[in-house]
Amino acid sequence: MHLPISDKIELNILHQNSHQAEKNKVKFNNYNLLCLNIMSSPGAGKTRLLEITLEDLSIEFQSAVLEGDMTTNLDAARLEKLNIPVVPITTGRACHLDANMVSGGLKLLEKKINPHILDILLVENVGNLVCPAEFEIGEHFKVALLSITEGEDKPLKYPIMFREADLILITKVDLLPHLNFDINELKSNISSTNPKADVIEISSITKSGFDLWKKWISKKIMKFKK
Amino acid sequence: MHEVDMTKCLILSMEEWAEKKNKEKIIVEKINLKIGEFTCVEPISLINTFNAAVLGSWLDSSEITIETIPFEGKCSKCNRSYFPKKENGYKSPCCNFNLEEIISGRELKIASIDFKEK
Numbered sequence: 001m002h003l004p005i006s007d008k009i010e011l012n013i014l015h016q017n018s019h020q021a022e023k024n025k026v027k028f029n030n031y032n033l034l035c036l037n038i039m040s041s042p043g044a045g046k047t048r049l050l051e052i053t054l055e056d057l058s059i060e061f062q063s064a065v066l067e068g069d070m071t072t073n074l075d076a077a078r079l080e081k082l083n084i085p086v087v088p089i090t091t092g093r094a095c096h097l098d099a100n101m102v103s104g105g106l107k108l109l110e111k112k113i114n115p116h117i118l119d120i121l122l123v124e125n126v127g128n129l130v131c132p133a134e135f136e137i138g139e140h141f142k143v144a145l146l147s148i149t150e151g152e153d154k155p156l157k158y159p160i161m162f163r164e165a166d167l168i169l170i171t172k173v174d175l176l177p178h179l180n181f182d183i184n185e186l187k188s189n190i191s192s193t194n195p196k197a198d199v200i201e202i203s204s205i206t207k208s209g210f211d212l213w214k215k216w217i218s219k220k221i222m223k224f225k226k
Numbered sequence: 227m228h229e230v231d232m233t234k235c236l237i238l239s240m241e242e243w244a245e246k247k248n249k250e251k252i253i254v255e256k257i258n259l260k261i262g263e264f265t266c267v268e269p270i271s272l273i274n275t276f277n278a279a280v281l282g283s284w285l286d287s288s289e290i291t292i293e294t295i296p297f298e299g300k301c302s303k304c305n306r307s308y309f310p311k312k313e314n315g316y317k318s319p320c321c322n323f324n325l326e327e328i329i330s331g332r333e334l335k336i337a338s339i340d341f342k343e344k
Contacts, residue, residue, distance in 0.1 A: 004341065005342070008337065011243075011335065013236050015239060016235055094231060096228065098231065133266060134266050135228075157312075159264070159312070191324050192315035192324050193315075
């Protein structure tokens, strides 16, 4: 038996995921396709947001969705009604999408449609404020939703998610008059955790804020396609 | 639950590393990790998950060690480094500025691997 050897490798634990995420991004770029990773806790309103967004967005831009769900295809079925390409990704026990799953989803999408005709791919991640934040999928931007019923403190309690987000959508703001909720405190907590994030208040009931959200998407697509 | 997936990634990285070393001829004694405080990883859970996952495998006898890397930020007003606290909204204690720059704490690394040749 030989003496122990120490091999200093300084390798990211998630480097296999990051490597696949890079490959996904190269593919998105080759397709000239902007990819958004949509994340939130369960029930913050991701699927409803996509339903409303895609109704209008599909007029101007060719869109597709990869729909992550732990056990069902219920959300994918809702979005398929909008007549856009939707690929469900059932993660089983995993509480987030990883780059391999998205790569698999993209292969299925390629069988449905030529991605060259697409402008934007919206990836709805599994509802969870912890894990999706650490697993890149090759997205160009991360969008985190936070509904006001979750409480003002969530950016402080789940800082990685809100630190990583490029855009934070504060959802269900139509409920503000009915709740003892301080939206300024929430915004201050968001600024503390991530001063660089864009923030938009939005309601799927009154549709307030959707114009700003769609402008945000359009701007990103136009800039990406330049 | 994500520690299971972190462990999966860790084992895949170890497999990749071992391929270059001739896996049959080595025994891994320690896998030395550096985990930042500002990550979603709970070190104890990662160790327990790893120990369960490698039972009966070529990594069965290997041990995980974790060096915790402190969460450190830099005040964007006065450039002083500080340890951001949740209770203080991660703001700098010197100038009460929002956390803009993170110096350390996001590490999720295999720092080194201690092994023996059979």
